[in-house]
Amino acid sequence: MKNLNGALRDPLVRATAFRLTLAAMIAMVVATGLGLENPWWAAMATWMIGQPPRGLLLERSVAQFVGTLLGAAAGVAIAFAGNPYLELTCLALWLAFCCGLANAMRHQRAYGAALAGLTASVVVTLTTGTGISPLNFACARVADTLIGIGASLAVGFLLQPRARSQSLSARSANVLANGLRLVGMALQEHQTDLIARESAFLSALAAISAGAEDAAAGSFRARRRLRPLNTMFASLLDLIVVARMIRKASESRSLTEQADLPALRAELERAADVLEQTGELAPLPALGVVERTAAAHAELKAILGTFAAELREVAQSHGALADPSLIVPTSRMRPQPDLTGLKRAMARGFLAIATSALVWTVTGWEAGRFLVLGASIFTVLFATLDQPLPLVRQGLIGGTVAALAAVAWRLDIVPFAELSWLSLLLALPLFCVASLLQASRATVFAGLTFNMFFAVMARPVDMLPSSPQTVVAGAAMLIVGVVISDFFYRWVLPMDVDRRRRHIETSIRREIAFVSLRAGTPWAERHLSRLRHLVLEMVMRARADTAVIGDAIAALSLGHIAMRLGQIVHQEAPAADGDDIARDCLRRLANPIEDPAGCGREILDSTQAGLPEKTASTIRLAHLMAGELVDHPRVFTSAAAA
Structure with missing residues (x-):
């Protein structure tokens, strides 16, 4: 009730709820007028799409159609197997595939993958063992979806005000200016003095990067800016890491020799000020300082060269944001799916559907089809989420209330209403209240689940009588299906943010090992x-945890160190001792590390003895590597030892 009162007081929530309800009613009326057998499915399409900003509405509608079309085709193919046991086995496999796909993808692609699984489940569960033609039923669902998409787009583009948010270019310019200042600080200040600023900056960078695709939705021009934005953010990350390496490498030098670093910091801060004032990035003065410093201190030439290259990359990418016709190199950040999470999502999808299907086939209950459908809905929809349990709980509450309301509707309201339009009119207040909940971020899935479950169980425009046993059994099985999904998410194969982060850390260790194994080759990049x-x-x-963010930066630093060591081994001609040190460091990184701190101390001990001056660069990298291992042992501890 508190959430509902809050939704009623928020004008944006009220406006969104009005558009949701209007689109759903238009879709249901049009589908009824066209004589479609189950017109409430058209309304369900509008609730699934929602009423996001216009660009996102357009792309989500495309994903809804593509996902529904693929799911309908898969459902028909499965249904034509002819054997219920084979059909349900194939459905479980298809749901597992869609869960894995949704988990590996992001944004609207993940939504489309989830819809492909959900639509196939609808086709198979509601036609198996009946006289309904799977092909006709699937075609009707595609038609319903098209009607729902049309209603959502019409209402959204006619009634939704244009979003007035800060442009992606403006937000990225602000982040870039802050990043340049942070890089300047990293050249001189110790890590303990930087950690709070680094944490805030990297959190902002990650937030913009994660939301960039949705912000660019619906605009080809904005989408063309995603690659330069990606490259700019990657280069900023590298600049921060390289600046830390420069500071650590110069700590042993005299104050006189360090005098160039304050000058470089001043030029970076000046470039940031100009960027904020004019929107233009002028890197030449800073690059001039870098060149003078490299000329004066040969031992820093290689690392300063990397710094200059990254700064040029940032400038080029920023220019391409303003002028998309400029050529930007291949993306420097490649999405990497969480392979462990993907496997768990697939296993969860298969087991949840197989369990509910087994109950249906063993018991032979007619209502068992709703058990499988209920398990399918949330298992596949939440496969992409880091923290699905709170939303599954919302869905369970919304679904339970919807089931009770639907039973009362079919048994008490429909016989009284007699006319379909009157029944729909009487249901309108319920849809409005649920849409208010759906429009509120805190209760979005409670409202969505109520609308969908009530529509499919109450069938407000279907005036044919229903037996109490059929209505109650169908509603109960649908909710039990949601309980099965909740059981697998909660107890069997759980997923939360901490687990996802541990999976990412495992992937980080694997990529560092691959960089080390393939250092000096194009594959390393x-x-x-x-x-x-x-x-x-x-x-x-x-979650703004500075220790975790410090671990993340240390991991990227180790990746850069491995790249540089590989270049020394494969592209240069170091002294024999330097070559041995580089190869030893790469070997250590390429293998599981049970005790990172101990490994770091071993590296420090082995490089303390007097070695030829030619090996200074290699020893410096080895010391940097050892420092990261000693300071951040948790993230580098091998999975076997974790």
Whole structure:
């Protein structure tokens, strides 16, 4: 009730709820007028799409149609197997595939994958063992979806005000300016003094990166900016890491020799100020300082060269944001799916559907089809989420209330109403209240579940009489199906943010190992690009925990160190001792590390003895690597030892 009162007081929530209800009613009336057998499915399409901003509404509608079309085709193919046991086995496999796909994908692609699984389940469960033609039923669902999409788009584009949010370019410029200042600080200030600023900056960077695709939805021009934005963020990450490496490498030098770093910091801060004032990035003065410093200190030439290259990349990418016609190199952050989470999602999808299907086939209950349908809905819809349990709980509450309301509706209201339009009119207040809940972020799935479950069980425009046993059994089985889904998410194969983060850490260790194994080859850069993406994914789930964010930056630093060591081994001609040190470091990173702190101390001990001056660069990298292992042992501890 508290959430409902809050929704009623919020004008944006009220407006969204009005559009949701209007689109659903238009869809149901049109589908009824066209003589479709189950017109409430058209309304369900409008609730699934919702009323997001216009660009996102357009892309979600496309995903809804593509997912429904693929799911309908899969459902028909499965239903034509002819054997109920084979059909349900194939359905469980298809749901497992869709759960894995939804888990690996993001944004509207994940939504489309979930719809493909859900639609197939609807086709199979509601036609198996009946005289209903799977092909006709599937075609009707596609038609319902098209009607729902049309209603949602019409209402959204006619009644929804244009969003007035800060443009992606403006937000990225603000982040870039803050990033340049942070890079300047990282050149001089110790990590303990930087951690709070680094945490805030990287959290903002991760948030913009995660929301960039949705912000660009519906605009080809905005989508063309995603690649330069991706490249700019990757280069900013690298600049922060390289700046830390420069600071650590210069700590042993005299104050006189360090005098160039304050000058470089001043130029970076000046460039940030100009960027905020004019929107233009002028890196040349800072690059000039870098070149002078490299010329004066040969031992820093390689690492300063990397710094200059990253700064040029940032400038080029920023220019491409303003002018998308400029050519930007291949994306420097490659999405890497959580393979462990993907496998768990597939296993959860198969087991949940197989369990409910087994109960149906063993008992032979007619209402058992709703058991499978209920288990399918939430198992596949929430496969992509880090923290699904609170939403499953919302769905269970909304579904239970909807089931009770639907039973009362079929047994008491429908016989009294007699006319379909009167029944729909009487149901309107219920849809309005549920839409208010759906429009509120805190109760979105409670409202969505009520609308969907009530529509499919109450069938407000179907005036044919229903037996009490059929109505009660169908409603009960649908809810028990949701309970099965909840059971698998809660107890059998749980998922939450901490588990997802641990999976990401495992992937990070794997990518560092691959960078080390393939250092000095083109494949190493591919693995480093995956590592950058994983670092941002980890930061997103850090919840502003500075220790976790520090671990993430240390992981990227280790990736860069491995890249540089590989270049020394494969592209240069170091002294024999330096070559041995580099190979030893790469070997350690390529294998599981049970005691990172101990490994770091071993590296420090082995490089303390007097070695030729030619090995100074290699020893410096080895010391940097050892420092990261000693300071951040948790993230580098091998899975076997964790």
